[in-house]
Structures are given as C-alpha cells and as structure tokens.
Amino acid sequence: xxxxxxxxxxxxxxxxxxxxxxxxxxxxxxxxxxxxxxxxxxxxxxxxxxxxxxxxxxxxxxxxxxxxxxxxxxxxxxxxxxxxxxxxxxxxxxxxxxxxxxxxxxxxxxxxxxxxxxxxxxxxxxxxxxxxxxxxxxxxxxxxxxxxxxxxxxxxxxxxxxxxxxxxxxxxxxxxxxxxxxxxxxxxxxxxxxxxxxxxxxxxxxxx
Numbered sequence: 001x002x003x004x005x006x007x008x009x010x011x012x013x014x015x016x017x018x019x020x021x022x023x024x025x026x027x028x029x030x031x032x033x034x035x036x037x038x039x040x041x042x043x044x045x046x047x048x049x050x051x052x053x054x055x056x057x058x059x060x061x062x063x064x065x066x067x068x069x070x071x072x073x074x075x076x077x078x079x080x081x082x083x084x085x086x087x088x089x090x091x092x093x094x095x096x097x098x099x100x101x102x103x104x105x106x107x108x109x110x111x112x113x114x115x116x117x118x119x120x121x122x123x124x125x126x127x128x129x130x131x132x133x134x135x136x137x138x139x140x141x142x143x144x145x146x147x148x149x150x151x152x153x154x155x156x157x158x159x160x161x162x163x164x165x166x167x168x169x170x171x172x173x174x175x176x177x178x179x180x181x182x183x184x185x186x187x188x189x190x191x192x193x194x195x196x197x198x199x200x201x202x203x204x205x206x207x208x
Contacts, residue, residue, distance in 0.1 A: 010036050012205040014050075020149070023176060023183045025193035028202030034186045037202065038152050041184065042075060043067040054150075072100055076143030076151040076181070078172070080158035082135040084127040090114060090138045091123040097146050113141040117171060133164035137171065144175050151176060153185045157192070169195075 010033045018024055026034050039045035040052055043059045052059040054074070059067060071077075084093050091110055098106035114123055117137040127135055136156060143151055156172065157165030169192055176183045185196060193199055201208045 010205060011040070011047075011202075014207050016200060016207065018182060018184070020182055021180055022198060023173075023196045024185070025196035025199045026184060026186045026202065027188065027190075027193050027199055030188070032202040033205060034202055035154055038154055038184065038186050042071060042077065042152055072097065072146070074149045076146060076148035078136070078139050078143045078151070078153040078156045080155040082127070082132075082139045082159070084135055084138055084142075086127050089124050089126055090119060090130065090134075093127070093138055094142045094145050097142060101146060103146075109145055110141070113145050114138070116175075117141050131164075132160050133168060136160060136164075136168050140168070140172055140175060144179060144181075147179065148181055151179075151181045151183045153183065153187075155186055155188070157187075157189065 014037070026037060028034050036045060040047055043052070043062075046060060054070075059070070062070065077083075084090075085096070088096065091114060094110040094114055095106050098109060103109065111123065114120065117140055119134060119137055119141070122130060122134060127138070130138065136159075139156075143153075153172065157168055160168060172183075173195060183196075185192065187193055
C-alpha cells in the first residue's frame with residue numbers, strides 16, 4: 001500500500017497488549033507485515049511513528065546499543081532459516097549468547113539444553129553436517145539457553161518438511177511451557193496458530 005506522500009505503508013494504526021506468559025500467533029497473508037511487526041517488537045526495525053513498550057518502558061527511547069543489550073538479556077529469537085553461524089559447532093552456536101552475557105556456567109547450560117532437544121551426540125558437528133530439523137533444534141536451544149522472558153519465532157517450520165516441522169513445533173511449545181516465557185509466533189500454518197492462546201491477524205497493514 002502506498003500513501004499519498006509516496007511512502008511505503010507496511011503497518012498502520014496497530015495497538016495491542018500481550019500479557020507475560022502468553023502464547024500469541026501472528027497470522028496473515030504473505031507480505032501482510034508479519035515479520036516487520038516482529039522486527040519492530042524486537043527493536044530490530046524502527047517505526048516511523050508510535051511506541052513499542054516492554055514492561056512499561058518505550059523500547060525506542062533507548063539507542064541501538066541499549067536495545068542490543070536488552071535483546072541479549074531478555075529476548076530469544078528463532079528464524080525460518082535457522083541463522084546458525086556456519087563456522088561454529090552446534091555447541092558453540094548455543095554457547096555464543098551465553099558468552100556474550102558473561103554467564104559463568106555457559107558450557108554446562110548449553111550442553112544440557114542441546115541434550116534436552118536430542119542432540120547430545122551432535123555437539124561437535126557443524127551446521128552443514130546437520131539436517132534441517134537438527135539445525136532448527138540447535139536454534140531452539142540457542143533461543144532458550146539464556147532463559148529469556150520473551151521468545152519470538154518467525155515461521156520456524158517454514159524450511160522443514162511437515163513431519164519434521166511438527167516435531168520441532170512440539171518441542172518449542174514444550175520448552176515454552178517449561179520456561180514460562182512469553183511466546184510470539186509468526187506463522188501461516190493454521191494448525192500451529194490454533195495451538196496458541198490468542199491470534200493477531202494482519203490484513204492490509206492493519207490488525208483484524
């Protein structure tokens with residue numbers, strides 16, 4: 001949608017509140033702004049107008065460095081394309097966010113969570129030697145290992161076959177319940193959206 005000034009309008013007049021511990025699906029057609037909304041909520045994209053508040057604090061009152069610190073401390077992110085660093089092993093990929101925050105027990109926590117997602121025998125393997133499902137389980141372990149208050153997932157099964165995707169989703173919801181974190185999940189899959197407690201549907205740049 002193009003407004004009269006020629007600026008590209010991706011999202012418009014959107015307002016909602018998410019409670020701590022909720023599981024919310026963000027749905028909508030391709031190009032409806034789902035991933036953009038998630039990027040704004042994570043402070044990765046900056047809105048032209050409006051506010052995004054976490055625990056009452058406007059995210060964009062902070063500069064980018066402060067937002068990066070906040071993400072490292074409070075946010076876990078699972079991407080459709082895994083976003084693993086190819087030159088690091090599965091264990092090293094999961095260790096990285098812990099090392100960035102200076103966690104003293106990083107190695108034990110990373111090993112424990114990779115074991116929890118069924119990858120105890122794959123700790124020293126590089127992403128290129130792992131299947132898609134294994135790579136996404138590494139990504140889940142990396143997202144949960146810092147015990148974040150918020151978990152964002154952007155089409156986490158989009159690169160997986162149906163059976164593997166279902167197993168990954170089962171694991172993600174299981175970890176979410178155990179952690180008690182708030183989960184925002186972008187998905188086009190109705191069966192996944194129905195498993196969330198609430199749905200936000202985007203259409204023509206607005207929430208319906």
